[in-house]
Amino acid sequence: MRIPTLRILFGKKASAASPPKDRSSVRVGIPKVLNIWSTHQFWVGFLTALGIAPENIVFSSDTSEEQYREYGKGRGTVDCCYPVKCMSGHYGELIFGQKKKIDILLSPMIYSLPSFLRGHVLDTLTCTRVMAGPENIKAGFLKERDVFAENGIRYVSPFVSLGEPEKVPKQLHLALKDVLDLDEEETARAVEAGYRALEAFTQKMRQKSREILTWCARHDRPCILVLARPYHMDPGIGHEIEAELQAHGFPILWMQYLPIDDDLMQWLFGEEIRAGRIKSPFDISDVWPSSYSSNTNEILWGAKVAARCPWITCVIRFSSYECGMDQPTYTPTQKIVEASGTLYFKFGDLDATKPAGSIKIRVETIVHYVEKYSRDLIRRKLAALPPRCPLLEDAAPTSESASLAA
């Protein structure tokens, strides 16, 4: 079972409000990289609300070595983590690899993120490389000559604080007004539509995860939680390691879409809140005081959930080679997860090439351990929680999630 995230639902576009100006023939290309993986529905919702035809919103393909070789080679300006380095291939594919040319290449500099942890943490910023990645990558297409202009493409890279919705209309209006002939009001409406689309998508994903957890609870079966950055969902970045585990029959959850319903949160964290250890289920100050980075915060929170939720008996952690944000979190995350005996396996240093051999061996090890220890782990973790589990009180899972879980 796979949580259908961006890759699977890519075709589904949010519904458009009636467009004030005819932009239906404008083609916009978006490099499918970094935090586009967690905000794609915002961009789709936003652009369609402006009257861009859904079929004219083009995302680059999943990352691959071929993509980089064919479109990005020689355009890298510095050596760094692969999720940023591969962006040249995505840019190149959108510029050179489209049958129908795009008019605009939209590569937002996402400064902060909408996060369910906002208000409970110090900030929800993106990694400095995520926010500045476009400035770095564009240099490879401008340093000798303006490749965008040569190909008749307008390059637009709005600086956007998605974590502060009140700022976004102005930011996007300033960046896009000339290219799309926008006025402030329609931008504001489109931004709202974007947030609505993103929220609806996220809700749906969380509901699916809840159904999967409910299925596990009812059948006393373990599942595996992936702790990773959103772009590890990209098969070229995360190398689909979780799919190999899934093939052994273990349901997989991604931390980004864990359910956050109050009943479940109270069941997992209520006692600690009452004891004054934390202020809310989303308070991570007990484990991570420097909570500035959105994706990092969520990883730490996911680790806390994994340590408590009985049916999550195993965590797999993905991390890209040379990831500076992950580095300080390795030990705390492992300690958080393992405090309750939950199994923890890290796939670090992920790079361009899939280390198929070592993945295979490690997957076998993980399967062995999960099979061997899950029953006991579930029991032990259940014994540490209040008796009434809201998941067991849920209505029977829908046929869709039952079949997904099966």
Add this chain to the structure above:
Amino acid sequence: METIQRINHYTAYRPRPFTREERATVTILFGGLTWKHERLIQGVLHNLGYKAQPLPNITRADLDAGKELIDVGACCPTIFTTGNLANFLKSEMAVLGRDEVMKRYVFLTAGACGPCRFGQYHESYTMALDGLGLRDFRLFLLAQNQLDQGATHGGGLEINLPLSLGLIWAILCADVLTDLEYMTRPYEIVPGETDEVLRESIAYLYDVFRNRPPEKLCGGKLKVFAWHVLTDYFTDALREVRKRWDAIRVDRLQVKPKVKITGEFWLQTHEGDGNYNIKRWLEQEGAEVIPPPIAVWLDYLLHSPITSEEWKGAERNRKKIALLRAVEQIYHFVYNRFRKALGNLPYELPDQEELKHLAKPYYHYELRGGEGHMLVGKALYAYRHKKAHMICELSPYSCMPNTMSIGAMANVLGRYPDLLYAPIEVKGDAEVHALSRCQMILTEAKRRAHAEFEEVLAKTGLTVEAIRRYEERHPEVQRSTYRIPHYGYAGTAANYVLHLARKMR
């Protein structure tokens, strides 16, 4: 019903408090800047009744210790500073024992800067403490953007205006003196004289900060603030320092390329093994270094909120913007007073708006982390204003923001192919590779320095011999504190010749 079995969930490090009563017995450890800055900061802390001591200067051994104690993949400033603290504590433990070390010391470090690892340094520190069996050692973070945080961490440390202004004033004084040091040493006639006078000056300024008059540090905040801004106490001290520097004689006819150092905050500020002693190395290779003042970073911190408020709408935020601007102007006023007290020899602060404007096509000014857009802005500023022949950007291996701005610099170099730019990746243990890379670009910078010197000689019709004769008749021009105006040439020698030519006329 099964009984609830407790699970001992992981919790992050939380230091036990450092109380007011402990002030007399507990020493505050700090570090991360140059020995000059640290000594003056120590003066400020001593002045306020704290026991305080900077950590020993960074060495290669700190890199090894840091690597052993924290997870792999950290940036080199994190590794060096963690190793530095760990090595100091280890050496103290060997003498005093574990319990006594935990009782006698606390460590204070700057933090809370958001998106990059700088905001997470203490995670590495605490990991190192765990590794040393010092989980109970006390480590505190000082937010760098709040001047008045009150009594924190149990009351032992009170972050109030006398402390914060003292720290800023100490940093600014050390900055202007560092400028003087680097513009003098390469030209000194008596080897070692600059360093000696520098040591004396810092010792003298330590006393100045150590003896800030207590009656000026109490009373209302406004009074304390006004005294710091308007007093002659610090400027008189700097004038006194200047007199000592008057005695140093220099030979500015030595043609040297000017190399501006930029880069990641810690790495560019540092003087020692942490950056392969690159500033000294450059001097030995015949360059004049323009050191990076911390004052520019503080200016950046002050200016950023103005930009943010203006973005929100100047109309709505007029009062707030005016206040922020006033603070910025006062800051510049203070820095310029310090410069003036040293004969206007230290470099002026670059205009933050100009840095932003110059960087704009390449790197957005709101991108945070590291030095943000300033790396691009400073390089272009030095290039456009002919302040240096070459930029040497120190970039820590695996630094997140720096890799991004270095990438963006490719675009800058595409447009300005004659900008000499040497991005040096510093791992801490790959010195030969880094320095030889720098050497290559330095060779071209030297060629340019010589070319402009010859050009000026030709233009003025002067010869080296004629200048020497003039120097004999006018020994004041050979004083290290004799100011040579900037005539649009990067090199000191070229500007010197032009200046003398004008005087001779």
